[in-house]
Amino acid sequence: MSTPDFRVIESDKGTGVTYTCGCTCVPVAVPDPAGQAGFEHCCCGKVHFVGRDASKALTTYLAERKATKKREPEYTTGAATVAMPAGDVEVAWAFPIEA
Secondary structure, eight states: OOOOOOEEEEETTEEEEEOOOSSSOOOOBOOOTTSBOEEEEOTTSOEEEESBTHHHHHHHHHHHHHHHOSSOOOEEEEEEEEEETTEEEEEEEEEEOOO
16 A cells, blocks of 8 residues: 555644545544644544654554454554654554455
């Protein structure tokens, strides 16, 4: 899978990162005030983290979901860097693999 088209966007939660999903959602993940990774889920099961340690936060999050959910899908994952006004940030994503 290629890297999603991540872009910076202003939201009611602050400056964050979104992507074109293909559904009607506009999922915006915003780092917390200290720069730690924040995340957002889309209605179709996609999730992305933005901020410091985004990949680590995503890995932990997926492991917790797998341990607690009865029917958790398999995901395609990846990471990239996005330029935000305060500097470059890590973006990590997990999109369900379609059967």
